[in-house]
Amino acid sequence: MTVETQPDVSVIIGAYEAMPYLVECLASVEAQTIDPARMEVIAVDDGSTDGTGEYLEEFAARVPMPVTVIRQDNSGGPSGPRNVGLDKAAGRYVFFLDADDRLGPEALERMVAMADRNGTDVVLGRVEGINRVPPKSMWGKSLDRTDVHSSNIKFTLSAQKLFRRALLDRHGMRFDESLWTGEDALFTMEAYLRADGVSVLADYTCYYLVGREDGKHVTKSGGYTLRFDSARALMRLIADMVPAGARRDSLMVRPFLITLLPQFGPKFLKDAEDVRRHKLELAKPLMDAYWTPEVARRLRVHERLRLHLVARQRADLLVDVVEFVKAKKQAAAVLERRGTRLYLVYPHFRSAAAGVPDHVYLAEPREARAFDGYREAAANSFLRRALRKVRRMLPSAGFGTAAA
Incomplete structure (x- = not known):
């Protein structure tokens, strides 16, 4: 495949018993503002019996972008279909789209542009929930370049991100098929740690996380x-x-x-x-x-x-x-040391029988600030005490302030 014919992004969709949610999912793919020639879709039907596979094939036959449909026996989880799709992907980037979720119309165009502009290996697009509560703490502002240590991105480890395929291939990264839940967290955390920069696109909703009314969602299943x-x-x-x-x-x-x-x-x-x-x-x-x-x-x-x-x-x-x-x-709340130390009285606080140390109940400033009477100790309080001590000693050392 030449550079001219290589798609910018491969959208990988693993689908199992995805109807009727798949209809809106694929409609959101078809509505993407990125040139259809710049994307490809690889859809893996994981042994569905509800018409999912047939609908994928109908979609492939009528849309302008190239679509590959793979039908296989049920693998039992999302990792297998994602890995199959990843092995077939030709794009410079890959995006994993769940079959019951949706993309914002400009999602792929904006995320690819952001990765290209900043040279980053992973792009997080803003997520909103439909009958589900999405992660929120990382969407305060867009970040051209950050990492997992400098931001809150560790609290969104779902696979619905844009990944540079060269990064995944260079490290042989694939989803762990031995895990029945949390496989996306493992994959995404590794990508964060290996990435040459991560971008956060917070000013446009790229992804709609849909809660299924039938309750069939992988994060709710399993012992x-x-x-x-x-x-x-x-x-x-x-x-x-x-x-x-x-x-x-x-x-x-x-x-x-x-x-x-x-x-x-x-x-x-x-x-x-x-x-x-x-x-x-x-x-x-x-x-x-x-x-x-x-x-x-x-x-x-x-x-x-x-x-x-x-x-x-x-x-x-x-x-x-x-x-x-x-x-x-x-x-x-129990305030001590002139209000600079605050303990929260949960069960067994200072119970001799329980023996839980006081420090377990000690609120850190970010939690303690919500309570009246708490005074946050200054970071330089040690220095202030030392200066006060020096000032008290000055007169006795003969350094008076009277005019000569």
Whole structure:
């Protein structure tokens, strides 16, 4: 394939039982403002029985851009179809589009232009939700060039991004077909870490994340053990690629907060005793290996407290905390050291029997600022104290201020 004939972007669609959502998905592809000659579509029907494959073939027959339809037996998850599509892709970039979601009309044109303009390997386009809640913290402003350490992009690890294909091929990157959930998080985090720059396009909605009314969505399926598999894989990737220290700890917040902690939320109260024990057993090696004071410091008090109790394998204490959080009660505040230190009184605070250290309940400034009476200690408070001490000593040293 010559440079003249190579498409700019390959849109890869893995589809399974996607009707009727596929209709609007493909309509959004057809409506793209990018020249049809600059794109290709590779659609993989993963053993559907609802007419998905037939509709893909009808689409391929009538649209101006080249469309390849591959029909295969069901693989059981999204990784297989995505890898099949990736192996067939010819574009300079690839974009993974879920068959029940939609693109904004200018999405591909804008994202390709942004990657070309900035020489970046990954582009995140703004996401909005339809009957689903999308990630939000990374869309404050567009960023021509950033990385996973300098922004909030670690909190959007879905695969619906623009990736430079040369990056993926250079590192042999593919979706892990042994994972039944969280495979996109693993793939995207690796791409972030390997990328020569990431762009964020925040001023145009590129992607519409659609919640299916039938509830059939991969993130809602599977047992709890799959979530631990996902957390384990992501933590190992981060540990393998980022040296121990503040940067690694900052990235570890994501799997602890998004993947692991929900297993010790309200659903934990409904779990049978053997399931509770099993969850704690599955969490233990992860807590032992990756739970550090710096990770803990970056969480809110109730998040930190729950994970501290998971690390200590204290299901009995954990239940009390989860019930408190589920009830949406406001924890009382205890102010000490002239208001510069604030503790939140969640269950077992300063209980001798529980033995949870005070620092677990200590609110960091970003959380403590919401409470009346809290005074944030100045970063240079040590220097100020030292200067005051020097000033007190000046008269006794004979440095008076009287005129000579």
